[in-house]
Amino acid sequence: MEGTIIIADDDKSIRTVLGQALTRAGCRVKLTGTISTLWKWIEDGEGDVIVVDVMMPDGDTLDILPVLRRKRSDTPIIVMSAVNTVSTAVRAIDVGAYDYLSKPFDLSKLVSTVNMALKSRLGGTKALGLEGHSGPDSFDSGVGQLRIIGSSGVMQDLYKQVAKIINLNSNILINGQSGTGKSLLAHYIHNFRFRENKPLKDINLAVMNEVEVDAAIRELIDDMEKGLDNVGTIFLDEISNISINSQKKLLALCEVIDRVYSGDNKLKNGPQIITSTSYNLKEKILLSNFREDLYYRLNGFSLNLPTLSSRLEDIRELVDFFLEAEGFSEKQFSMAALKFLQKQEWEGNIRELKNFTLQSAVLSPNIEISEQDVIKNFEFKPEWVVDNLDNKLDEKDTQLSTSIYAHLKRYFENHGGGLPAPGLYGRLLRELELPMINIVLQATRGNQLKASKLLGLNRNTLRKKMKDLNIKFDKNYKV
Numbered sequence: 001m002e003g004t005i006i007i008a009d010d011d012k013s014i015r016t017v018l019g020q021a022l023t024r025a026g027c028r029v030k031l032t033g034t035i036s037t038l039w040k041w042i043e044d045g046e047g048d049v050i051v052v053d054v055m056m057p058d059g060d061t062l063d064i065l066p067v068l069r070r071k072r073s074d075t076p077i078i079v080m081s082a083v084n085t086v087s088t089a090v091r092a093i094d095v096g097a098y099d100y101l102s103k104p105f106d107l108s109k110l111v112s113t114v115n116m117a118l119k120s121r122l123g124g125t126k127a128l129g130l131e132g133h134s135g136p137d138s139f140d141s142g143v144g145q146l147r148i149i150g151s152s153g154v155m156q157d158l159y160k161q162v163a164k165i166i167n168l169n170s171n172i173l174i175n176g177q178s179g180t181g182k183s184l185l186a187h188y189i190h191n192f193r194f195r196e197n198k199p200l201k202d203i204n205l206a207v208m209n210e211v212e213v214d215a216a217i218r219e220l221i222d223d224m225e226k227g228l229d230n231v232g233t234i235f236l237d238e239i240s241n242i243s244i245n246s247q248k249k250l251l252a253l254c255e256v257i258d259r260v261y262s263g264d265n266k267l268k269n270g271p272q273i274i275t276s277t278s279y280n281l282k283e284k285i286l287l288s289n290f291r292e293d294l295y296y297r298l299n300g301f302s303l304n305l306p307t308l309s310s311r312l313e314d315i316r317e318l319v320d321f322f323l324e325a326e327g328f329s330e331k332q333f334s335m336a337a338l339k340f341l342q343k344q345e346w347e348g349n350i351r352e353l354k355n356f357t358l359q360s361a362v363l364s365p366n367i368e369i370s371e372q373d374v375i376k377n378f379e380f381k382p383e384w385v386v387d388n389l390d391n392k393l394d395e396k397d398t399q400l401s402t403s404i405y406a407h408l409k410r411y412f413e414n415h416g417g418g419l420p421a422p423g424l425y426g427r428l429l430r431e432l433e434l435p436m437i438n439i440v441l442q443a444t445r446g447n448q449l450k451a452s453k454l455l456g457l458n459r460n461t462l463r464k465k466m467k468d469l470n471i472k473f474d475k476n477y478k479v
Helices: 012-024 035-043 061-071 086-094 107-123 139-143 153-165 182-197 210-225 244-260 281-286 292-298 312-325 335-342 349-363 371-378 400-413 424-443 448-455 459-468
Strands: 004-008 028-032 049-053 077-081 099-102 172-175 200-204 233-237 272-277 301-304
Touching: 004 012, 004 035, 012 028, 012 107, 028 035, 035 049, 035 061, 049 061, 049 107, 061 077, 061 086, 077 086, 077 107, 086 099, 086 153, 099 107, 099 153, 153 182, 153 301, 172 182, 182 200, 182 233, 182 272, 200 210, 210 244, 244 292, 281 292, 312 335, 312 349, 335 371, 349 371, 424 448, 424 459, 448 459
Parallel strands: 004 028, 004 049, 049 077, 077 099, 172 272, 172 301, 200 233, 233 272
Antiparallel strands: none
């Protein structure tokens, strides 16, 4: 790996470590702790790749990055930051950074990114930011109180994905369990882009019946047919709840948007459709419960929100934010209490943690919320119904695994933290066979030949199972 790399960071030790790593990789390295020196080197034409921290003693790098890009459009600029928020990542990519690295990061990651940047420079590949974007100058003021919290690795990966697609007009599908923040992320994307001050049309499909859904889609189609420019984003929350008939109407809406707002008939920028789901739509497609053509219309880009259990290190940031946002800034959790929280299962994810945080702040008499306070408050913690990508109990859902999963989960929970007796696999199979054979016999009116074909069993095998399970067909048994 050959090339001259400029490293700008106000921390001398970080400059030294990064410089040594890149020198060992075969690069020539120049180090500085100020933007002014960096600027001079850039004007002198030095550096094949620039690695720079966001916050420097003489300024904010992101404020001058567009100017640097104009002066040296062929030089990739890699931004580093310890301020690990989605706004920082979005802003870095938006103003033209080649890539964004959240501190702390592995040196191997830096070397790999610099190597790709050098290759892209030789190949003429542009930075990830979009030229000519006229987004907001202030990310915080643009997004208002919408804050996505977390510095964990999985959240940093999410921030980078959001940063790379936030300026595109493609439809976005947000996947995630209930309580992970799907609606928050959708509103964040809309508010960041401003959509030329156009509003967001928020349709919560989880609380609407089919008639209400169809009426909402019909209204949108009418507006789109007229070429109206009064909607920036259409957010369809919990798209998995929509019926097959309503899916046809939604597909018609997508086709109207494509026809009216694209090609030779383009009038204005059409609305972006953002959908969310806590259910795996591909499984719905396999069950013929979701249209495959609609899925690919909606899934221009896919964002996956992690569960709280996969980012437990973010709990401290989250509870601090909740306490401050709800007027309990004088209170804090002790380190022992935080460690206890990080060992718990949060089936309701961020929403459950928020509710528990506020409950603890109200019930705990002291400024510091102790481990004992938290343990005591757990006695009042409500049961959460898991609504995630792998299981969603629905009366209309024909997928047996979802129902079985839910019942098994409750079976384990009923053991109060302990484990069931050994031999669970055999017991479950036996308990499944008994009602299944009974129901099949009822459905076939006791015809064992038809029942064996329906079950996929040999007739003699069915008879043996009926004997082993002591099944005596009852014609009065109701399915």
